[in-house]
Amino acid sequence: MMQLKEYQQAALNILGDYLRALKEAQAKAEQVAKLGLDIPFEWDRAAWKKGERDYIPRKNGLGQPVPTVCLKVPTGGGKTLLAVRAIDAIQTLYRGRQTGLVLWLVPTTQIYRQTLQALRDRAHPYRQALDLSSGGRTLILEKDSRFSPDDVQTQLVVMLLMLPSANRQNKETLRLFQDQGGFEPFFPAEDQLASHVKLRERIPNLDVYDHQSMLGGVVKSSLGNTLRLLNPVMIVDEGHKAYSATAQQTLRGFNPSFILELSATPPRESNVLVNITGQSVLREGMIKLDLHVHNKASADWRDTVLAACRRRAELEQIAQTYQANHGLYIRPIALFQVERTGAKQRLPGLIHVEDVREYLITRLNVLPEEIAVKSSERDEIENIDLLSPDCPIRYIITKQALQEGWDCPFAYIVTILTNPESNTAMTQLIGRVLRQPYARKTGLPELDESHVYCFKAKTGQLLDTIRAGLIGEGLGDVAGRVIADVEAAPSQAVVDVSIRPQFQHYAGKVYLPCFVVSDGKGGWREVGYEVDILSRVDWEQVDLSPVDSWELNPAETGDSHVSLGLDHLTTIEPLRASLADEMQLDPVFMTRQLLDLVPNPWVAYEYVEETLRRLRAKFPEARIKRDLGFVIEELKKRIAAEQERLTRQVFDSLLQSGELRFYLISGCAGSAIPERIKAKAGARKLTTATGDLPARTLFDYFLEEDFNETEKAVALYLDQQADILEWWFRNNVGPNSYSIQGWRRHRPHPDFFALRQEPPTIYVLETKGIHLGHNPDTDYKKQLFELCNKYSQPTPWNDITQEFSGHQVNFQIVFDDEWQRVLNAMLTST
Template identity: 40%
Template structure:
């Protein structure tokens, strides 16, 4: 599964944190050893805080907003039941940003890179039943990408558990056990009444027998926070020896013994003292929290390691924006539902046309929020689910099979796959059942059929219609936006409700993307459309064009057409030259072919003392199914690297033949198949990228590929900077000024809004505006079909800024195209690819001597592409003469 750029950035920062954490822990342990060797009483220092402080020194921690100020929140230490420091961090990721994906990818790193182990227990805490079911479905499916990450982390030995399941010490020692737990189970108020803390006969392998007081005492000395039995309650009654100890054989105590890695989903819902104290009391080795809206106050605080803004999801095409809010001032709920129905028909027609052109299937769905759902709650005063169903069916002509009811008592969706082309569902009626834990990117519109609770409903449910199908924009505005329908509401309150919903989903920075639409005119309200013009001194500039990456085509009017990645790069590769170079280096774990079985008995001779005997045996695992290795499945896993299935099958057959020639059995191949596929994909991807890069070089050298302007004004061949910009702004959106508060002077357009810039981009813009070398600059990554550069990898590169730079000779200019990158992305594959592409395009740029009336330098390079890293961006600009 390919990670988005911001997800790679999250994991890159986590990698750095784990490296620093390991170094600080080693230093703390060395210091403790020295102190003890000198006879001093000492305990391990707070290496977790020290690691955090080092990251702060390295300026790798995000700024969060507190009291209107952007600050790095102070670190809050947490300690387990034995007063040991717990590494605890939070990944702040908006809803729809792939929190579960990042959790599994992070677990893989924590297990293998930090703890250097593939076994143990992971306690995965979720806040609600809906999220529990969704997470279980994903992690229990062996073919799901999330589960495959866990399989890699464990060497193919994952055991999924619920709190009612029995498991043994051997399970934890030989497998990666992942237990899902509902938050209420951890937020105990009475430990005697919750099953988690009751004595159980299911965990005998973890404890001495109840009446072996000496063994119980020894274990309690080692782990003092274990719960104990009242011996009189378990049948010993009179005659109990004073000081006798019996440890409860409960799940809670098992967790304290095995010291799980704890994952807290929706961590902001686990801030109660009881929940935090209980989770810390499980003696966790590591706590990983994921939240869209973590708290940062001093008492209940999350240590936010990464703050992913909503803009990152927007840039990666994962969410539908803007949000269009339609409010009918004079109509009722029936008219509102009619509007939503019309929008669904409009969107479905657009989706069918889009499918005919692209092959992508989308079936727009409307969520309908009603006031009542219960069988005995239907009256004329409030809108009931059956009222909405009947109006859709009887008045609007909607087919019965396309309508579903989803409530706490009636679940007509059941396990239906809403993304399947065979699903008829187009309308889902609910009240509160879909407030969280529901994920269907085909949901496009939200209809709120209530007056009194409309604002609350908007806040709670807006996240359900944000996700973009296939996490990929269509390029059609109608299908790349989402829609909200209300009636008889204060428009400002409705818009603020949607904005509050975005904030609650961790996307406060996108609140300005909400547009209130007048139902009559279709024009935005409150958030206005503003036309921006060129700054006065640049108003008379003629049209300005930037070159695109083109491919030679003798049949085209200008001899060139836009570079097509599939046709001109992948289609030209010599796929027969691909081979798995490291087939013999694939790690195939023999241990997976057998397991250890522990049988716990009581020796007759030792019965009176209560001693137990462990009989350990090895038994073979019948891993290979009767049908053998599913080679089509393995080939499908390779298609994102090798798009030709015949070549994929050839490579797989050659790899399996090479392994078998080395004496590897089919059983070994089967149990290691996921690791093998990942190894193949990494190896083959490197080869494909290398071949594609070489081909790209060769075609640049021969002139088959060119970065150049052509005489045609075809927008597919030349990218034109807009002469006016249409932007959606509100009264609260601030303009960007110079750092000293003075107005900008060199921006190409008269107004520039702060919301379009992150901190690094803002700093760069300030620098450009004050530089004597700059004629004008412009933010090119927003507001208009962004300027994209196609290279030898599939995804295009969209630079951030364009600067027109004074040349050496008077009246001569050159262009500098700038891409900014945070330090957490330094050195990763995407950053290095962009750097190499920029260097190459700078070398081969071809342009006419003028662009409009701007005379470009004849000598040197008329256009340069520069990568600016956060740590040394100013130095890079200086070296480029900017």
């Protein structure tokens, strides 16, 4: 299974909390209805009270509430992985089943193909997540596929549709609602008119034959009607593209039970439950930024192509060295956007795909097999694995075919040979080079950043266009990471920002403590999660006794959604049970789902065996098989909780024995505040309300784009405390920034440091939104900061610098609804 990034797990935690609240609110509504009380109760809105903003309710085609939420995920954030994991959460926490129908809607052919390929590949992490949810019973279908009531009762059926195919007004796809062979088992026989009347009363928005025809009033046995019967969970990829009145009416007309939108740029009317920022994605190494913009002043487009090719060659040399040292293969690819691609469009004054191809081959000695064309007429990368070491492609030429849905982590360079002033396709093309290979930083700036080369563009306008493109990819908060090269725009160059003259005596002398262990040579080194904490866990102490209190669904009678009360489908449940009896529990499959938590597969296998033994003592085998997804998910939760308990136990034990200490040493990552920082000379600086630069910043200035609203307010508050604080510093997240390794794998990166002279104290501050006040991540940081405060009492930590010997370090988490009160109390205490 693919390990989730910290922000992805946080997003799923928020979704899980909402689904539990939704289930509780729905149960209350059902109780009110059973009592016959005429009390208006909007259960979908009631559940949202635990969310961050007002909820806009939706109704399905039957006039029933349909919970509709959006995960805002920027480009490169892993929205498909979040989607498959969200399906599991919706099925388990809200619908209480493993089977049923999921309708997955995508906007483009490219996204459709990629998603279909991944979901059909049983070895792909996306498919494995679905198999985990369904207990290995997953069926992936397209709109022309046929399926039966038995399929949706015994399997998790995921049907992919293009958004245009779901549009009821699209004449080409009206056959979705035409009578089709293969769906008759879902409907009464044509001569059972009374059953058809009953079915129409139950589901009034079903399509029927015209009353003037021989089958007047009979429900059509179409795919569209079948979808309306099944109340599917609906996944809407690029959800912002489905907000026209027609699209919304069509989607809700499928009578979904739940709608989950995924979008980088959701519209205002979208119910955004989770907002993943570009900074979060960048922090986890998912995208290649900075984005360097090179604007060639030459009148010859060949000079721009030459510069891009030279850059690509330099990157490949660096990538080859990186592979030799680290074993990871990267083959940098350059994309070229031309003005024409058609066979009859090669005209003087226009840059044609063949012009670029010929120049690459004849003048730059590029091998023909290293060049591919992607256009509406030619697709030379279709069914090509661009990430394979056997693939020779290093150059891709296109006009606008590489838009949303096409992403290759090896793409490092975009070369724009078109008119950027009227180039809407360019903004989408920029997003295609942002994904980081293997979703983690290499530590080499050349392989962790990306480039745009442009021909005959106005630099200021070009930068604005590219930044607008990043905003369109949901990366507006990192749009400031677009940097013009020094030759093209000196005002946008990257410059060094130094410590202010009045604080120069702190240069090279400001250090922060970290948790350290003995290096075996009489010294100390920073603690490592795997080598020092996880390796010491006694996995035999994992307690699985809570398994005895698990309650499995009795027979999943809730799956009667398919039957809708019709007599002709009441035989499905016994069939479903009999199929479950024939299936075999696979401990090896279950073990594989635990390997991201338990390093040793043999130990994981023992946990599976013990879990099954405990469950078999209480439930029949068929019941366990039917609820296998629930069993695996609960087992993972239990082991994760035990892992947290045991790693904390190891951490505390090492602290108590003195083997682990909170020391000030030079070997900790980011423990030394740098003597200079990088910034863009032309970017907007953080200023006070009067327009002045803050007076107490350790460095000459910071950039406004590096602060959200709460962080900006905190920074300016700190700057006003001149009588108490000597200086303050913004700890921007990066590979060299200060972070704290605790008993979890992920390392918190505090937001601010501030130095107080009397009593000598360094304040380390982390800001949080109030909606994150009680999630597991915040609780962990609170506990870790408490330990930091406990073990950072004034001591002569180390002779690394006497400047800070005896200083106390105070760690604080402040929330956006109370930060000023907390900081007031902190600074007035002595």
